[in-house]
Amino acid sequence: MADRKxxxxxxxxLAMLVAFFSVVIVVNLTMALLARSSWxxxxxxxxxxxxxxFNEKAAEGRAQAALHWKSDLVIADGKVSYRLLDSVGNxxxxxxxxxxxxxxxxxxxxxxxxLTPQADGSLAAPVDVRDGMWIxxxxxxxxNREHPYRDTRRLTLLNGAIK
Numbered sequence: 001m002a003d004r005k006x007x008x009x010x011x012x013x014l015a016m017l018v019a020f021f022s023v024v025i026v027v028n029l030t031m032a033l034l035a036r037s038s039w040x041x042x043x044x045x046x047x048x049x050x051x052x053x054f055n056e057k058a059a060e061g062r063a064q065a066a067l068h069w070k071s072d073l074v075i076a077d078g079k080v081s082y083r084l085l086d087s088v089g090n091x092x093x094x095x096x097x098x099x100x101x102x103x104x105x106x107x108x109x110x111x112x113x114x115l116t117p118q119a120d121g122s123l124a125a126p127v128d129v130r131d132g133m134w135i136x137x138x139x140x141x142x143x144n145r146e147h148p149y150r151d152t153r154r155l156t157l158l159n160g161a162i163k
Contacts, residue, residue: 060147071151073136075127076161082115082138083122084149091121094149097140099125104133104154131157 044050068087074080080099084092097115109130115123115138123140133156139148156163 060150064147064149069149071138072122073138073151073153074162075129075155075157078126078128078160079124080113080115080127081118081122081124082140082151083120084140084142092142092149093121094123095141095143097123097138097148099127100137100139101127101129102135102137104135129157129160131159 069092070085072081072083072085074082082097082099084094086092094117096117099113099115100110101113102110111127111129113125113127115125118124133154136153136155138151140151141148
């Protein structure tokens, strides 16, 4: 039996190079289109103004941490419920709160929900959020506080509840 060696001609090499670079270009274009359609790139409206407010927000955060309050967030059965507890475990009376639900990578499902006081001292509202990763930022208006109490959490919802 004679050994047959296949020789690559110039056309074969050219065809392999064209195929290789075609795959690379198609993958890069696909990734660029997906990235462009899934994230707005919007972080803040004006970076200069945001940088000027940084020290003010840091001071508010230190003052809030000094309160030693705890919070309880529950998302289940199409409802969000939030409650603040002071340092000894008593419910903090809150007038209202807003919960901003944001997806970490894209803005198409973001929503703001206004929470209203309930009989048990919590704040609640109906909410329609899909399963997956969320960043929830809650601003609670509390009596005798100049600034709202801010609570930010990154969480995963599974079957409509916090995992």
